[in-house]
Every structure is written in structure tokens, then in C-alpha cells.
Amino acid sequence: MRTELRASSTLLRRRVRVRGVVQGVGFRPFVYGLASELGLAGEVCNDADGVLAQVQGEPVDVEAFCRRVRADARPPASVEAVEWEDVPTCPQSGFTIEASGPASGSEGGRTLVPPDVATCADCLAELVDPGDRRHRHPFISCTACGPRFTVVTGLPYDRPMTTMARFPLCDRCRAEYTDPADRRFHAQPVACHDCGPTLELVPGGATREAALAGARALLAAGGIVAVKGLGGYHLACDAGDADAVRRLRARKRRGDKPFAVLVPDLATARAVAHVDDVEATLLTSTRRPIVLVRRRADAGADPGAVVAEVAPGLAELGIMLPPTGLHHLLLGLPGDPPGPRVLVLTSANLAGEPIVIDDAAALVRLAGIADAWLRHDRPIQVPCDDSVVTVVEGEELPLRRSRGYAPLPVPLPVPVLPALAAGGDLKNTFCVADGRYAWLSAHVGDMDDLATQEAFEPATGRLAELMSVVPTVLVADLHPGYRSTRWARRAVAAGSPFPQAREVVTVQHHHAHVAAVMAEHGLDGAERVIGVAFDGTGYGLDGAIWGGEVLLADYAGFQRFAHLAYVPLPGGDASVHRPYRMALAHLRSAGVPWSEDLPCVTACPPAERAVLAQQLDRDLACAPTSSAGRLFDAVAAVAGVRQQVDHEAQAAMELQALAVRALEAAGPTDGTGDADAGYPLPLLAPPPSAAAGAPLTWDVGALMRAVVADVRAGVAAGVVGVRFHRGLAGAVVDAARRAHAETGSGRVALSGGVFANTLLLRLVATGLREAGLEVLRPRRVPPNDGGLALGQIVIGARAGRADPRE
Numbered sequence: 001m002r003t004e005l006r007a008s009s010t011l012l013r014r015r016v017r018v019r020g021v022v023q024g025v026g027f028r029p030f031v032y033g034l035a036s037e038l039g040l041a042g043e044v045c046n047d048a049d050g051v052l053a054q055v056q057g058e059p060v061d062v063e064a065f066c067r068r069v070r071a072d073a074r075p076p077a078s079v080e081a082v083e084w085e086d087v088p089t090c091p092q093s094g095f096t097i098e099a100s101g102p103a104s105g106s107e108g109g110r111t112l113v114p115p116d117v118a119t120c121a122d123c124l125a126e127l128v129d130p131g132d133r134r135h136r137h138p139f140i141s142c143t144a145c146g147p148r149f150t151v152v153t154g155l156p157y158d159r160p161m162t163t164m165a166r167f168p169l170c171d172r173c174r175a176e177y178t179d180p181a182d183r184r185f186h187a188q189p190v191a192c193h194d195c196g197p198t199l200e201l202v203p204g205g206a207t208r209e210a211a212l213a214g215a216r217a218l219l220a221a222g223g224i225v226a227v228k229g230l231g232g233y234h235l236a237c238d239a240g241d242a243d244a245v246r247r248l249r250a251r252k253r254r255g256d257k258p259f260a261v262l263v264p265d266l267a268t269a270r271a272v273a274h275v276d277d278v279e280a281t282l283l284t285s286t287r288r289p290i291v292l293v294r295r296r297a298d299a300g301a302d303p304g305a306v307v308a309e310v311a312p313g314l315a316e317l318g319i320m321l322p323p324t325g326l327h328h329l330l331l332g333l334p335g336d337p338p339g340p341r342v343l344v345l346t347s348a349n350l351a352g353e354p355i356v357i358d359d360a361a362a363l364v365r366l367a368g369i370a371d372a373w374l375r376h377d378r379p380i381q382v383p384c385d386d387s388v389v390t391v392v393e394g395e396e397l398p399l400r401r402s403r404g405y406a407p408l409p410v411p412l413p414v415p416v417l418p419a420l421a422a423g424g425d426l427k428n429t430f431c432v433a434d435g436r437y438a439w440l441s442a443h444v445g446d447m448d449d450l451a452t453q454e455a456f457e458p459a460t461g462r463l464a465e466l467m468s469v470v471p472t473v474l475v476a477d478l479h480p481g482y483r484s485t486r487w488a489r490r491a492v493a494a495g496s497p498f499p500q501a502r503e504v505v506t507v508q509h510h511h512a513h514v515a516a517v518m519a520e521h522g523l524d525g526a527e528r529v530i531g532v533a534f535d536g537t538g539y540g541l542d543g544a545i546w547g548g549e550v551l552l553a554d555y556a557g558f559q560r561f562a563h564l565a566y567v568p569l570p571g572g573d574a575s576v577h578r579p580y581r582m583a584l585a586h587l588r589s590a591g592v593p594w595s596e597d598l599p600c601v602t603a604c605p606p607a608e609r610a611v612l613a614q615q616l617d618r619d620l621a622c623a624p625t626s627s628a629g630r631l632f633d634a635v636a637a638v639a640g641v642r643q644q645v646d647h648e649a650q651a652a653m654e655l656q657a658l659a660v661r662a663l664e665a666a667g668p669t670d671g672t673g674d675a676d677a678g679y680p681l682p683l684l685a686p687p688p689s690a691a692a693g694a695p696l697t698w699d700v701g702a703l704m705r706a707v708v709a710d711v712r713a714g715v716a717a718g719v720v721g722v723r724f725h726r727g728l729a730g731a732v733v734d735a736a737r738r739a740h741a742e743t744g745s746g747r748v749a750l751s752g753g754v755f756a757n758t759l760l761l762r763l764v765a766t767g768l769r770e771a772g773l774e775v776l777r778p779r780r781v782p783p784n785d786g787g788l789a790l791g792q793i794v795i796g797a798r799a800g801r802a803d804p805r806e
């Protein structure tokens with residue numbers, strides 16, 4: 001300790017309050033180190049509001065402390081605020097860490113539970129060091145890494161309130177846990193071979209190294225192993241074994257949906273995919289998401305590591321680096337028997353169901369899928385799927401915000417009442433919020449699945465309790481048939497599980513999408529933005545299925561400025577699963593006869609075609625839709641890319657992949673035809689009979705006729721894809737320009753699941769910037785329905801909001 005007792009006249013003493021994600025992340029040892037470096041005396045403790053420090057020393061050093069306590073904090077710590085007051089000095093030498101402090105009891109204070117953190121470099125070094133006592137310990141962790149959110153059972157965040165409570169610390173771990181200078185000081189999940197959780201392989205009952213070796217041998221032999229991870233069970237198999245991947249696909253009833261892969265390190269990631277610096281940073285980040293990257297097909301590729309069956313028809317591959325010691329060991333350390341270099345690692349659930357976290361449920365639900373279960377005896381408290389992100393224009397685009405991100409708060413630009421937003425029915429996440437913070441849940445699942453519905457309500461109660469939010473308002477989608485909306489109405493009627501919640505506020509789907517982007521960009525809503533919301537489906541104010549919308553929006557309301565012209569969607573779900581039906585509906589609307597030279601026409605059996613024709617002519621069981629997602633389906637089907645799908649965005653993703661390949665094949669000079677050959681998608685004024693302020697409509701018929709002409713001329717599907725993306729992007733820019741000219745608003749917010757399409761997002765953003773407009777696009781919250789709840793909260797629970805029943 002450099003600190004000496006000094007004369008108090010020259011000293012400054014401050015009481016420093018730090019708020020944010022500062023508990024369970026090694027923050028007190030960091031403060032201790034910083035104070036020691038600056039020669040400050042004092043102490044630091046945790047309390048209910050975060051971290052509280054008293055520091056005393058030369059004024060210049062105290063000033064430096066107050067600055068650096070925020071600037072030098074490292075992830076996973078996240079400092080939201082630093083406040084201080086000068087207090088009288090007192091004789092003191094040295095700096096101490098107090099194990100715990102009293103709750104301050106002040107209003108509005110809140111301790112933030114950190115997300116799970118991937119194994120840090122220090123722990124990894126110990127994991128591979130034969131001389132270390134945690135050599136090959138699957139559950140190695142410290143104050144900088146390890147499970148957090150998924151093991152917390154309650155507050156305050158301390159070992160007894162985690163699922164580690166059942167593992168009493170051995171003497172050596174206790175010594176580390178109680179030593180302020182140790183990097184495991186108060187690391188709640190700390191454990192070792194002697195006192196920590198134990199691996200087990202089922203069937204057979206092998207434990208520890210034998211369990212690990214058994215699982216690796218099974219994987220090497222083409223087996224499918226269920227592996228208990230941080231936030232739930234995964235299914236793993238050798239990504240280089242086509243038979244194993246096909247078997248997993250068949251057993252999981254996965255269709256052609258892509259799998260993600262686990263690679264041991266960045267070098268292996270680069271052998272199977274093109275990884276730029278931003279992508280590398282995300283891959284190696286403590287959040288450890290799945291990162292979608294461009295698959296390698298060139299000479300530098302590692303051909304045997306990942307077979308085509310892993311992500312059929314797609315240009316991208318989802319890659320993840322090991323999030324825990326167990327995953328490092330599963331891929332093998334130097335000297336281990338050889339095994340798969342790359343593993344498929346996919347959530348252990350059937351499509352739409354929540355991820356399995358319970359050991360007994362895993363045995364039952366994964367019977368018939370897994371050949372074996374590699375598990376351990378540390379319970380998972382909260383299910384948390386892997387997060388999925390991609391990179392567009394050098395910036396992160398989150399597609400699923402879950403493990404490593406949840407429950408980090410999203411700061412809100414406008415204060416909200418204590419509230420819970422139920423989200424949407426697909427890719428459900430919900431959100432609790434109060435004041436200036438919103439907490440989005442981890443990915444829950446699709447609400448038409450019974451297991452998801454059952455998981456939903458307990459999950460809402462847990463998150464609200466953990467964040468000390470007592471909702472007075474429930475917010476839900478406008479769609480009266482959504483299960484999430486019906487749940488909110490039932491909950492308010494029953495006074496359970498949120499007895500303080502007295503009303504349900506409903507919010508239009510695309511308005512919520514736009515508001516989510518506004519909120520994450522910190523807009524206070526004083527000015528309207530031009531909101532472009534493109535997705536598959538959302539209930540409109542007129543009862544139609546919206547999904548290709550331009551809204552002039554703030555948090556208080558919106559005006560529908562433009563939309564894709566309505567086309568009848570015949571028979572709901574059937575037309576989502578069979579894009580050729582959507583194509584035929586579009587052709588009918590565009591006045592193009594159903595002649596058999598078009599692949600979408602021959603794909604439709606004659607009997608079905610006859611029924612469909614009647615349905616469309618008489619408008620039977622047809623809902624008008626302006627869906628951009630369904631327009632992608634229709635174009636993909638007309639171009640012969642795909643006629644039937646087993647997951648919603650499949651046709652669109654394949655059309656995008658073909659377009660990307662066509663652009664790459666063309667090279668920088670662009671051989672895809674005319675330089676700006678986007679299909680026409682003109683904006684039409686409303687008919688004279690329409691009410692004042694009626695929206696403009698995009699003439700999708702003009703676009704479909706151009707697509708048909710290209711298909712008949714033998715233009716390749718990839719080129720059709722390029723021209724379609726360009727046409728749609730040009731139309732968005734055109735509409736935004738018009739809106740700008742009419743309203744003066746120069747900010748364009750892009751949202752909706754269609755903007756997960758990185759090619760479209762790039763083209764639209766570029767075009768808007770060239771038109772002198774400001775582009776706001778999702779960076780922290782997914783553009784798809786996984787981000788919907790954030791928009792619902794800021795619209796429906798905004799403090800001072802006018803009565804919604806206007």
C-alpha cells in the first residue's frame with residue numbers, strides 16, 4: 001500500500017456512488033486497484049444501489065479516480081452513472097474492500113444483475129495449464145467471467161442467491177473468495193474440481209474426465225450429444241460429418257433451417273468463413289454470440305470442417321466461440337485424442353419451443369434425438385438461448401438478443417411508468433421497464449407453442465421481481481387474436497400475476513417496431529421520424545395484414561404515409577408455407593395470366609389452382625395484405641427459387657443468398673445488367689375518392705410484371721434477386737424523399753424483420769444517405785419481433801401519455 005497518513009488540510013475526501021452493472025463483475029477489486037494506483041485511502045462496498053466508495057487523497061488524484069472509475073471499467077461491468085459529494089476528511093490509511101454494505105433505501109436505486117460472461121483469458125490460461133489446480137475444470141470462472149443471469153435465484157446478488165448455493169466452497173476456494181486481492185474475490189460462481197459441479201454422461205453414468213472423453217468419442221463417431229450449457233441444453237454433432245448433420249436435422253424435424261457451429265478459436269473461424277475485424281471482435285467478445293459471417297468457398301477454405309448440410313442454400317454461416325470451459329474441453333485441448341474440429345451446436349428444442357433447461361425434462365424431450373446427455377448438477381435458473389448477431393456497414397445488427405446481453409438494461413429517452421410489455425407472438429421476448437430503464441427478456445419462443453405459453457408467465461414474474469418492477473400497466477400488440485395480447489387481458493382481469501396492473505394498452509405492431517428504433521437511438525419523440533417497417537405480418541388499424549409500411553411516427557401516434565398496395569392473402573398460413581400461392585395471388589392482382597411457363601404456376605397442383613382462382617375471384621377467406629415478407633416470397637416463387645418453405649423467411653433468405661452471389665460473381669464492375677436496374681415500384685397517389693390524408697401506395701403490380709418479363713427472358717434467379725432488392729431499396733428511398741419534402745423530417749428509422757436482410761439494409765441505408773437523409777437502424781435491439789416489446793413500452797407506458805382510449 002503506497003497510501004500514507006497525511007495532513008487532512010491538503011486532502012480531499014469524496015463519497016462516490018457508481019450505478020449500473022457493477023455487482024458480480026469484479027468491480028470492487030477494480031476500484032481497489034484504481035484507488036491503490038492513485039495512492040488513495042478509503043473503502044468500497046456493494047449495496048442495494050450499486051457500488052459505494054469513499055476515497056481520500058490529493059485533489060488531483062481524487063478527481064482522476066472519479067473520472068477513471070467510469071472510463072476504465074471493463075466489460076462485463078457497465079457504468080450507467082457516477083455521482084459524488086465532498087465529505088469531511090478523516091485520518092485513514094490504506095484502502096479496503098468491505099464484503100457487503102447496508103441497503104441505502106433511496107428511491108429509484110437498483111442493482112443490475114449482469115449477463116453471463118464467456119471464459120476470460122486468465123481462466124483459459126489456467127484451464128490449459130497442467131500445473132494449475134483448475135487445469136481442465138469445466139466450470140472455471142472468476143470475477144470477470146462465468147455464469148451470472150442464468151444462475152441468479154434472487155437478490156441481493158450473492159452466492160446464497162444463486163444455483164451455486166448447493167456447492168459449499170472448499171478451503172482453497174474460500175480463501176480466494178474472501179481475499180480482496182484475489183481475482184476470485186466474491187466471484188459468486190467460483191468452484192474447483194474439489195467443490196464444484198460434476199460432469200456426468202448419460203446413459204452409462206461416467207463422470208468427470210470419463211464423461212467428457214465418452215462424449216467426445218461419441219461425437220467423433222457421428223453421434224448426437226445433448227450438452228448442458230449456460231442457458232439451456234444444446235444438441236451437438238460433428239459439423240464435418242454429413243450423415244450426422246442429416247440425422248440431427250431429421251430427428252429434430254428441423255427442415256432446412258440453418259444450424260450454428262462451435263469453433264475452438266478465431267483461426268478456425270477464419271478457415272471456414274470470411275471474418276473481418278468487427279466480426280472477430282464480436283466473436284471473441286465476452287458476450288459470445290453466434291455471429292453470422294460469409295461462408296468461405298475459396299481455396300483458403302477448410303473443406304472438411306463444415307459440410308454444406310449445416311446451412312443449405314445460404315451464403316452465411318452462424319459461428320460461435322466457446323462460451324465456457326466445458327465447451328473448450330468438448331472441442332479438445334492440445335494432447336487430447338482427436339475429435340471433430342467444428343461442432344454443430346443448436347438449441348435443444350423442437351422449433352418454436354423454449355430451450356430445455358431441466359435435467360429430467362431433457363431426458364424425456366430429447367429422447368429420440370440425442371444419443372447421450374453430457375450434463376452436470378448445477379441447475380439453470382433462467383433459460384437463455386444463444387444470441388445471434390450480424391454485421392452491416394461495420395456495425396452490429398442484433399438478430400436475437402439473449403445470452404450475454406440479457407438482462408442488460410436499455411436506457412430510455414423518455415420516462416415510463418412501471419410496466420410490462422408482452423411483445424409479439426413470434427420470436428417472443430417481453431420487456432419490463434420503470435423510469436429510464438427497460439429490461440428485455442431473453443428469447444422465449446413462438447407463442448403458438450404450448451410449452452412457450454407455459455414458460456411465458458413465470459418468466460415475466462421472475463424478470464419483474466429481479467428488476468424490482470411492479471407493473472401498473474401491461475402493454476400488448478393491437479392484434480386481438482395474439483396469445484400475448486389475450487394473456488395481458490386475462491392477467492389484468494384476474495389481477496394476477498401483477499395485481500397492481502389495472503389496464504392493458506395495445507399498440508399497433510409497426511408503430512412499435514419504429515418506436516423501438518427511436519428509443520434505442522435516444523430520441524425523445526419531440527419530432528416525428530419517417531418510420532419504415534417491413535416485416536411478414538402485423539395487425540393493421542383497418543384490420544388488414546400490414547407489413548410494408550412507411551409511418552410518420554412519434555411515441556404519441558403515427559400517420560400511415562405509404563404502404564405496399566394490398567394483395568389478397570389467400571387462406572393465411574397455407575400461403576405462408578407455400579410461397580407459390582402468394583405468387584399466384586400477386587400475378588392475379590398484377591393482371592398476369594397463370595401460364596405454365598412460370599415455375600410458380602406449375603408448382604401449384606391443378607386442383608389447388610382451381611380452388612385458389614375461385615377464392616381470389618370471389619374474395620373468399622382472403623385477407624388484404626401489404627406484407628413485404630410475402631412480397632419476397634412471391635418474387636422468390638416466380639423466379640423459381642422456392643415454392644414451399646418450412647420456416648417463415650426461408651424463401652427470402654435464399655433469394656437474398658442468390659442475389660449476393662450474383663453480385664459477387666459480377667465483381668466490382670457489376671454485370672447484373674443496367675447499372676441501376678432495380679425493378680420499378682412506383683408510388684401512386686390515393687384515388688380521388690379516398691379520404692384526405694390517405695396513404696400513398698407502391699404499385700407492386702408494376703414490379704411483378706417486370707419480374708415475370710425477366711423470368712420469361714431466362715434471366716438468372718440471382719440477377720432477378722439483385723434487381724428486386726434494388727427496386728425495393730429505391731422505392732424506400734423514393735418514399736422517404738417524398739415524406740421529407742412534405743414534412744421536413746429528415747430522419748428515417750428502419751425496422752421490421754425484413755431488415756434482418758443485410759443486403760436490403762445496406763442498399764436502403766446507402767440510398768437514404770445519398771439522398772441527404774439520416775438513417776437510424778437497429779444496433780442494440782433486433783429489428784424483428786424480438787425487439788417489439790421495447791417499442792410497446794415507450795408507446796404504451798410513456799409517463800404523461802394521453803388516455804389511449806381516445
Ligand SMILES: [Zn+2]
Nearest residue numbers: 120123142145
Ligand atoms: Zn475468468
Ligand SMILES: [Zn+2]
Nearest residue numbers: 170173192195
Ligand atoms: Zn474449491
